[in-house]
Amino acid sequence: MTHPLIVGNWKMHGDGAWLDRVAAIAGAVAVPQIDVALCVPATLIHRAATIAPGLTIGAQDCHWAATGAHTGAISAMMLREAGAQVMILGHSERRAAGDDDAHVAAKVAAAQNAGLRVILCVGESAAERDDGAATARVRAQLIASLPERLTAGLTIAYEPIWAIGRGVIPSPVEITSVVDGIRSVLTARNVANARVLYGGSVTAAATRDLLARTDIDGLLVGAASLKPATFSEIIGAAIGLTNLDRPKPRL
Numbered sequence: 001m002t003h004p005l006i007v008g009n010w011k012m013h014g015d016g017a018w019l020d021r022v023a024a025i026a027g028a029v030a031v032p033q034i035d036v037a038l039c040v041p042a043t044l045i046h047r048a049a050t051i052a053p054g055l056t057i058g059a060q061d062c063h064w065a066a067t068g069a070h071t072g073a074i075s076a077m078m079l080r081e082a083g084a085q086v087m088i089l090g091h092s093e094r095r096a097a098g099d100d101d102a103h104v105a106a107k108v109a110a111a112q113n114a115g116l117r118v119i120l121c122v123g124e125s126a127a128e129r130d131d132g133a134a135t136a137r138v139r140a141q142l143i144a145s146l147p148e149r150l151t152a153g154l155t156i157a158y159e160p161i162w163a164i165g166r167g168v169i170p171s172p173v174e175i176t177s178v179v180d181g182i183r184s185v186l187t188a189r190n191v192a193n194a195r196v197l198y199g200g201s202v203t204a205a206a207t208r209d210l211l212a213r214t215d216i217d218g219l220l221v222g223a224a225s226l227k228p229a230t231f232s233e234i235i236g237a238a239i240g241l242t243n244l245d246r247p248k249p250r251l
């Protein structure tokens with residue numbers, strides 16, 4: 001039986017008043033058969049980790065350097081010290097804001113050096129999908145976004161840009177093709193045990209079908225992670241599925 005990994009990405013949402021939501025989500029995950037992480041804004045990491053020690057708290061980006069003259073930036077080690085245990089990197093919203101593959105690879109190295117577990121996001125645009133190039137694009141992006149040296153604890157999140165915040169999810173055939181492509185890259189890099197998540201318009205209703213697939217190890221959830229009731233429903237659906245006999249443990 002696998003341990004599904006459900007990750008909430010709050011993006012740039014949440015202030016101190018939202019710590020109640022962190023506590024509510026922590027209450028929904030106090031079971032051993034599932035891994036849940038909540039990636040909150042940097043300003044909430046310390047407080048979230050303090051009030052919810054049983055919940056894995058994550059960050060959403062970091063600088064690639066360990067220290068230096070980088071005004072306004074935050075290093076991976078600073079985020080870890082604040083209480084982050086995982087780090088989303090390469091999200092399409094950060095890539096759209098200027099991160100290229102080389103930046104992402106350097107950030108992955110920095111986060112791994114700081115002892116953080118990385119959730120590396122990849123995904124094709126609508127135009128690339130329409131060209132039938134989704135798998136090739138994602139493979140190329142993943143290859144270029146991985147640093148030379150990799151340590152354990154890597155997770156890849158397949159997030160098609162056209163599915164984020166749009167209420168659409170790729171067909172099972174589309175997901176299979178891209179996820180197979182991702183796994184072939186991971187095998188070539190000797191990290192075949194890395195988990196692969198799906199992200200993009202995940203809802204409680206879609207959770208069961210997505211997690212019933214044997215090639216997806218979990219979900220990266222945006223909007224539906226903002227409300228504890230909705231996110232708890234997703235977590236509950238995932239817990240229900242851990243009772244199914246899933247053939248490929250990946251931990």
Ligand SMILES: O=C(CO)COP(=O)(O)O
Nearest residue numbers: 009164165200201222223
């Ligand atoms: O970008 C995402 C998670 O990182 C997905 O966002 P939505 O779930 O809101 O589509």
